Amino acid sequence: MKTLLKIAWRSLWRNRRRTFLTATSVFIAMVLALFMRSMQLGSYGQMIMAGVNQTGYLQVHDTGYQENQTIERSFFYSDSLFQKIKRVQGISRVLQRTETFSLASYKEKTKGVMISGIDPIEQDKQSHLSKKIIEGKYLKPGGHSIVIGDKMAQYLNISVGDSLVLIGQGYQGITSYGIYPVSGIFHLPSLDMNSQLVYMDIRDAQEFVYPYRPGILSTIAIYVNKDDNLTNIQNQLQSKLGKKFEVISWKVILSDMLQAISVDNISGQLMLIILYIIAAFGIFSTVLMMTMEKRKQYAVMISIGMKRSKLISVSIMETILITLIGIILGLLIITPILYYLHLNPIPITGEMGKMYLEFNIDPILPFSIKPQLFIAQASIIFGLSLLSALYPIIYLSRFNVLNAFRH
Amino acid sequence: MNMRKRQFLKWSLVILIALMGINSSLSAQSLTAKEVVNKSYHLFLGKNSFSVMTMTIIRPNWQRAISMQNWSLGDEFYISLITAPARDKGQVFLKYQKDMWNYIPAINRRIKIPPSMMMQSWMGSDFTNNDLMKQNSIVSDYTHQFVSTEKIDGYECWKIKLEPLPAAAVVWGKIIIWIAKNNFNTLKVEYYDDHNKLIKTETANQLKMMGGRLLPTHLEMISNTKKGNKTILDIKYQLFNLKEINKGFFSIQNMQRLRPRKI
Numbered sequence: 001m002k003t004l005l006k007i008a009w010r011s012l013w014r015n016r017r018r019t020f021l022t023a024t025s026v027f028i029a030m031v032l033a034l035f036m037r038s039m040q041l042g043s044y045g046q047m048i049m050a051g052v053n054q055t056g057y058l059q060v061h062d063t064g065y066q067e068n069q070t071i072e073r074s075f076f077y078s079d080s081l082f083q084k085i086k087r088v089q090g091i092s093r094v095l096q097r098t099e100t101f102s103l104a105s106y107k108e109k110t111k112g113v114m115i116s117g118i119d120p121i122e123q124d125k126q127s128h129l130s131k132k133i134i135e136g137k138y139l140k141p142g143g144h145s146i147v148i149g150d151k152m153a154q155y156l157n158i159s160v161g162d163s164l165v166l167i168g169q170g171y172q173g174i175t176s177y178g179i180y181p182v183s184g185i186f187h188l189p190s191l192d193m194n195s196q197l198v199y200m201d202i203r204d205a206q207e208f209v210y211p212y213r214p215g216i217l218s219t220i221a222i223y224v225n226k227d228d229n230l231t232n233i234q235n236q237l238q239s240k241l242g243k244k245f246e247v248i249s250w251k252v253i254l255s256d257m258l259q260a261i262s263v264d265n266i267s268g269q270l271m272l273i274i275l276y277i278i279a280a281f282g283i284f285s286t287v288l289m290m291t292m293e294k295r296k297q298y299a300v301m302i303s304i305g306m307k308r309s310k311l312i313s314v315s316i317m318e319t320i321l322i323t324l325i326g327i328i329l330g331l332l333i334i335t336p337i338l339y340y341l342h343l344n345p346i347p348i349t350g351e352m353g354k355m356y357l358e359f360n361i362d363p364i365l366p367f368s369i370k371p372q373l374f375i376a377q378a379s380i381i382f383g384l385s386l387l388s389a390l391y392p393i394i395y396l397s398r399f400n401v402l403n404a405f406r407h
Numbered sequence: 408m409n410m411r412k413r414q415f416l417k418w419s420l421v422i423l424i425a426l427m428g429i430n431s432s433l434s435a436q437s438l439t440a441k442e443v444v445n446k447s448y449h450l451f452l453g454k455n456s457f458s459v460m461t462m463t464i465i466r467p468n469w470q471r472a473i474s475m476q477n478w479s480l481g482d483e484f485y486i487s488l489i490t491a492p493a494r495d496k497g498q499v500f501l502k503y504q505k506d507m508w509n510y511i512p513a514i515n516r517r518i519k520i521p522p523s524m525m526m527q528s529w530m531g532s533d534f535t536n537n538d539l540m541k542q543n544s545i546v547s548d549y550t551h552q553f554v555s556t557e558k559i560d561g562y563e564c565w566k567i568k569l570e571p572l573p574a575a576a577v578v579w580g581k582i583i584i585w586i587a588k589n590n591f592n593t594l595k596v597e598y599y600d601d602h603n604k605l606i607k608t609e610t611a612n613q614l615k616m617m618g619g620r621l622l623p624t625h626l627e628m629i630s631n632t633k634k635g636n637k638t639i640l641d642i643k644y645q646l647f648n649l650k651e652i653n654k655g656f657f658s659i660q661n662m663q664r665l666r667p668r669k670i
Contacts, residue, residue, distance in 0.1 A: 072466075105518035112523055165516045167509065172469045173531025175495050177511050 004310060008317035011294075019322060022286040026326025026381060029279030031334045033272055033377045038338050040268045042345075042368035044261050050189070050362070051254045053127055056095065056221030058234055059253060060085070063246045065218065066253070071100045071171050075245070077215030084240045085220065090233050093223040095122055098205040098216060102168030102176065104198065106156040113152065115166065115198045117205020126223060129186060129199065136160035136184035144204055145183035149194030153185045160185060166198070171210035178208050189362050276384060284388040287319055291392045298396065299404035308396050315392035323385035327378050335374070341367040440551035440567045444584065447591045448546055450620060453647035455480045459670060460642045464532045467635035473530060476667055482543045484657035488665050495530075499662040500539075507540055510662040517662055526578070533607060533628040533638040537578070548575035549582065559594045560612050562587040579606075590614070590621050605631045617645035644670055 012019050059066075065073040077096065085094055098117035103110055120139040124130045129147075130138035139147055146164060158164060163179045170176035180200060188194055203214075210216045224233055230249060238247045251258060298311055345364040348356060353363035438446070456479045463472045474491040485502035489495045497512035507525075510517040525537040549569035557566050569582040580601035585594050596609040607630050611623035622645060630636040655661070 103518060103520070103524060105516070108519070110518050110521045112521065165514060165518060167511060167518055169528070169531055173464050173466070173471045175498065175511075175530065177514055179514050179516070 004314050005317055008314045008321060011290075011314070012318055012321055015290075018286060018289065019325075022282060022322050023326040023329065025279055025282035026323055026385070027330045027333075029275055029282075030327055030330030030377060030381055033275055033381075034330070034334050034338065034374065036268065036271065036275075037373055037377065038341075038367045038369065039365060040265065041370065041373060042342070042366040044265070045368055046362070046364075046366045047257060047261065048250075048254070051257055052250045055250055055253045057224045057227060057230055057250050058222040058237065059248045059250075060220040060222065060237065060241065061218065061246050061248065063244060066246060066248050069099075069218075071169065071209055071218065074098070074171055074209070074216050074218050076213065077217055081241070085222070085237065088233055088236045088240065090224050090226065090229060091222055092225045093122070093126060095119060095126065095221040095223070096202055096217050097219040097221060098202055098209060099218045100168060100170075100176075100205070100209050102166045102198075102208075104152070104156065105165040105167065106158040106162065109156045111152070111155060112196075113166075113198050114196050115168070115200060115205055115208065117200055117202035117208075119202050132186045132188055133184040134187045136182070138184055139199060139201055140183070141201060142203065143183065143201065144180065146180040146198050146200045146204075147184040147186050148182055148198050149196070150185050150187045151191065151195035152198075153182070155195065158182060164198075166208065168208075170208070171216060174210065176208050178204075180204070189357055191357055276380060279381060280384040280388065283319070283323065283385045284391065286322065287315075287388045287391055290318060291315065291395050295404045298399060299401045302399065302401050308399070312393050312396050315396065316386075316389045319385050319389040319392075320382075323382055327381060331374065331378065335369075338367050338369055341365075342369045440553050440565070441546065443565055443586055443591070444551050444567060444569070445546045447584075447586045447593045448543065450591055450622065452479060452482060453618075455647070455649055455652040456618070457644075457646045457649055457652070457668065458642055459644040460640055462530070462532060463639040463641070464530075465635070465637045465639065471531070478652060478656065480652060480654060480657060484654065485539070486657055486662075486665065488667060489530075490667050499665055500529075501657060501659065501662050502540055503657060503659070505540075507536060508659060508662065512663075515663075517659065533630050533636060544575070544577060545569065545582070545584075548572055548577050554583070556588075557585060559585050559587075562589070562592075562594060564588060564594060592621070592623055594623070607631055617642070618647040620645075620647065 062073045062075045082094065085091070096119060100115050102113055102115050104113040105111075118129075118139075120141050124138070133147065134150060136147075139145065148158075148164070153159065156164070160182055163181045166176070166178050166180060168176045186194075186199075188197075200208075206214060206216050222233075222237070224230060234247050234249055238245075241247065301311065302308060345366040347353075348363040348365055356363040456477075458477045459475075460477070461472055461474045464470060472491070473489060473495065476488045476490060477486065479485045483502075483504050485500075487500040489498040494513075499508075499510040499517075501508040501510070507520040508517055509520055520536055525540065526535050528534065529536050529539055549571055552568045552570075554566040554568050557564050564585040564587050567584045567586060569584060571577045571579065571581075578600075579598050580603060581599040583597040583599070585596070586592070587594055592611065592614060594611050597605055598607045598609075600606050607628060609626065609628050611626045613623060613625040614621050615624050616622075617624070622642070624642045626640040626642070628638040628640075
């Protein structure tokens with residue numbers, strides 16, 4: 001075996017230039033595929049994290065709210081409900097939210113807005129809203145104030161310290177109204193949020209929506225420690241809370257985004273397939289040349305009693321060696337680059353950057369360095385080279401010594 | 408010559424019979440469908456009007472009653488003052504030509520309802536802001552066609568089909584309306600969407616003499632898509648052609664000053 005390997009290694013270096021070129025084609029395919037996939041998967045991961053950070057991994061609503069998000073499908077806070085939720089293992093944070101649509105008016109301007117009642121302190125630990133305030137101050141618990149997006153402030157021509165009038169429809173058809181001073185103006189990555197979202201203390205929002213009974217809620221957002229056992233937690237919650245509540249996973253809440261991702265992913269995979277086909281033909285042509293070139297050598301060796309199976313294993317080893325050189329070189333060079341880009345993502349500017357903002361994503365190009373990614377690319381290319389090695393196997397097993405001499 | 412004369416007589420006889428046929432199949436007054444709808448629409452208007460009504464919103468697990476007084480001038484000016492329940496008392500809605508305003512005394516602010524909110528429900532009822540704003544649309548934005556004659560609550564009615572004009576900015580794909588032949592009251596309306604699906608049904612009954620006119624006092628708007636959702640309007644009092652109502656009454660400034668009228 002060792003001798004065979006030695007023979008394979010030597011015969012590789014008999015034609016250095018060719019070996020070098022083949023290894024390079026594998027290397028380039030490897031580097032391009034990894035770079036592309038790393039960028040794609042990285043940006044998907046980023047989109048998902050940005051979304052989940054807002055929505056929570058799971059949301060508990062009154063059954064039917066996901067389909068038809070009206071204030072009519074609200075429910076009321078109860079200690080027993082939260083006890084039930086907190087008893088489930090693996091939950092890191094539980095946030096209450098009261099959300100409703102309303103009209104916001106300042107002087108002569110009026111626009112439709114979304115009011116999001118949050119726990120100012122707990123929510124901030126999750127989404128760091130207080131760091132996004134560009135003017136004024138963040139919400140103070142019980143401060144009876146609001147923070148609004150910079151785009152909305154610009155449209156309504158309102159600034160910190162002015163009071164915004166909110167008029168909407170509350171629970172069970174009551175008219176909701178209130179005047180709230182603007183304590184701060186935030187800037188989030190999303191244009192939608194900057195132009196439509198009004199954050200206020202959840203107690204103010206509850207008072208706004210239904211003043212007759214405290215604790216009205218539209219959503220309980222649940223964050224988990226590890227998302228591996230999310231389905232398990234979801235099932236536990238659903239069975240504990242019963243039919244009156246629905247437990248929705250972020251995959252449903254963000255299904256639009258996931259769909260966009262899977263469409264994009266297919267286009268990425270198509271590109272990869274083209275890349276692989278090119279690499280596979282590069283390897284195959286070398287294998288073909290090597291086999292043809294050694295026709296006479298094979299004939300002599302078989303004539304003096306060399307087993308065909310040994311010749312076959314030598315040629316397979318040659319193929320594997322070339323591919324391995326390419327793969328290892330590729331990994332050695334691309335891994336540090338990807339790691340660097342993972343730590344220092346490329347910022348995106350211009351039109352593309354704006355598009356990212358509209359999808360509520362930071363305009364940067366992050367790179368994924370998941371080990372699965374590297375393993376998958378290396379093994380696909382390795383598999384392709386093994387496929388090329390089929391040619392010498394077939395050729396040698398049908399090899400006719402006399403014919404070979406005649407040429 | 409004789410031949411021609413005979414032919415002329417023959418044709419005029421045919422035309423005459425045809426005309427008589429059309430005439431008798433319609434009505435004695437020989438109104439067009441559009442005129443009938445227009446006449447029915449103006450029954451509630453007068454030159455100006457004042458009314459007192461209670462609106463009851465019925466939902467599967469709650470219901471709520473709102474009392475109000477309304478003033479109108481033609482079909483371009485309209486003002487509503489909420490008198491009950493206590494939380495909403497004093498709220499005023501003003502329709503001023505193409506704009507709609509809302510005044511809330513508790514915070515002493517008035518806001519203009521933006522066009523994007525026109526399809527939202529009004530005060531949580533089955534009426535949209537648009538229903539209140541564009542009532543005349545039923546005459547001007549549709550083609551009108553007699554379908555048949557049907558009886559509703561013992562009243563002989565025209566059944567009229569309304570289809571939107573190509574350029575009209577309306578939400579309905581089709582409206583079917585039943586109008587009583589002898590008093591021109593609209594007794595039933597069915598609203599269909601673009602896919603010919605029945606969305607809501609409006610019925611009117613309990614006709615009484617109010618302000619010198621025979622008018623329905625009990626109106627129901629029933630949602631056909633949301634089970635158990637309906638809105639009832641009970642008209643308690645109605646006056647027409649008041650002397651003191653003029654254009655100045657329907658001003659933004661008057662929203663703050665408006666007080667309930669003693670009946």
